[in-house]
Amino acid sequence: MAWAPDDERGWPGHVELLDQTRLPHETVVLRLSDVLEIRDAIRRLAVRGAPVIGITAAFGLVAGVQAHTGSAAAFAARLAHVDERLRTSRPTAVNLGWALDRCRAAITGCREPGSAVDRLLAEAHAIRAEDEAACAAMGRHALPLLRSGGCYLTHCNTGRLVAAGIGTAFGVFVSGQHAGLDLTVYAGEVRPLLQGSRLTAFELRERGIPGYLLPDGAAGALLQSGRIEGVFVGADRIAANGDTANKIGTYAIAELARAGGVPFHVVAPTSTIDPTLSDGSLIPIEQRPADEVLTFRGTSVGPDGFAVWNPAFDVTPARLISGIVTERGIARAPFGPALASHLSS
Numbered sequence: 001m002a003w004a005p006d007d008e009r010g011w012p013g014h015v016e017l018l019d020q021t022r023l024p025h026e027t028v029v030l031r032l033s034d035v036l037e038i039r040d041a042i043r044r045l046a047v048r049g050a051p052v053i054g055i056t057a058a059f060g061l062v063a064g065v066q067a068h069t070g071s072a073a074a075f076a077a078r079l080a081h082v083d084e085r086l087r088t089s090r091p092t093a094v095n096l097g098w099a100l101d102r103c104r105a106a107i108t109g110c111r112e113p114g115s116a117v118d119r120l121l122a123e124a125h126a127i128r129a130e131d132e133a134a135c136a137a138m139g140r141h142a143l144p145l146l147r148s149g150g151c152y153l154t155h156c157n158t159g160r161l162v163a164a165g166i167g168t169a170f171g172v173f174v175s176g177q178h179a180g181l182d183l184t185v186y187a188g189e190v191r192p193l194l195q196g197s198r199l200t201a202f203e204l205r206e207r208g209i210p211g212y213l214l215p216d217g218a219a220g221a222l223l224q225s226g227r228i229e230g231v232f233v234g235a236d237r238i239a240a241n242g243d244t245a246n247k248i249g250t251y252a253i254a255e256l257a258r259a260g261g262v263p264f265h266v267v268a269p270t271s272t273i274d275p276t277l278s279d280g281s282l283i284p285i286e287q288r289p290a291d292e293v294l295t296f297r298g299t300s301v302g303p304d305g306f307a308v309w310n311p312a313f314d315v316t317p318a319r320l321i322s323g324i325v326t327e328r329g330i331a332r333a334p335f336g337p338a339l340a341s342h343l344s345s
């Protein structure tokens with residue numbers, strides 16, 4: 001994800017996104033400056049994964065307001081409109097609202113629309129740069145959790161496609177690789193949108209990290225086999241008590257990891273922690289359209305019109321989590337005070 005300025009002042013410009021729905025077989029770059037197109041790209045998962053959704057929203061705010069610098073009142077109205085369009089594009093990843101709040105806070109008291117756009121753009125760049133640094137720091141903190149020769153399981157896609165840097169959970173494997181560790185990564189395929197097979201397997205191959213792809217239903221047998229030494233997953237929203245929303249299927253893996261005595265770690269920047277929600281029952285869970293389950297690439301794979309339950313995320317209770325790795329270190333139970341201290345340091 002990149003911001004492409006169209007003039008030397010840095011704006012007007014547009015966001016450039018690698019369309020993740022076309023990977024791994026096609027490389028299509030989207031160039032978007034229209035807020036409805038950016039919202040649509042987030043909704044249909046052309047850009048996806050909590051950190052990069054936040055970064056895209058931050059630059060999307062700039063894209064949406066940059067041409068509306070006439071009067072302060074018109075600018076404020078446009079800002080509210082664009083904010084609402086982006087904020088409601090997906091409900092679970094808290095990084096989206098977090099990034100928009102942070103950008104808006106950066107222009108508090110700014111009365112001149114032109115300088116407000118400059119400040120919004122600077123804030124979006126800062127969010128992006130901080131995310132890149134956070135990825136590297138999380139990778140460093142998690143290194144002691146790895147062993148050369150070890151096999152690890154991950155779920156969904158958490159690499160460089162979803163962040164400004166090496167990624168969150170996937171970034172841990174990259175940092176292990178950079179440290180010379182010999183790792184094997186098992187990746188679930190992640191029905192129905194196949195973020196695991198289309199994106200994680202693709203990134204593993206690109207990085208030269210040995211791995212296996214497994215059907216989601218094989219995770220239990222794999223964890224039972226004793227082959228896996230640790231599970232690393234990302235997060236879309238972490239409640240104040242450590243309960244963690246992540247891609248559907250994560251909770252089942254966490255229960256199975258507990259049953260098999262396998263450590264289960266969440267890796268996410270502090271921007272994914274939502275201190276306003278006391279526990280995971282309050283996290284909004286996105287329901288996705290039925291046709292994602294009833295069809296595959298346009299081919300029907302179920303009875304037309306059959307009822308579908310298609311939550312995009314589930315919530316793993318904090319009691320199943322061995323540690324939460326953020327850019328500030330590894331939070332351990334009790335997660336409430338540990339996460340609060342990560343947020344305040």
Ligand code: MRU
Pocket residue numbers: 045048049050051093155156157158159162163167168169195233234235236246247248312
């Ligand atoms: O629906 P998606 O593909 O956006 O879901 C993404 C995930 O669940 C990721 O695991 C999560 O955002 C962490 S990405 C660093």
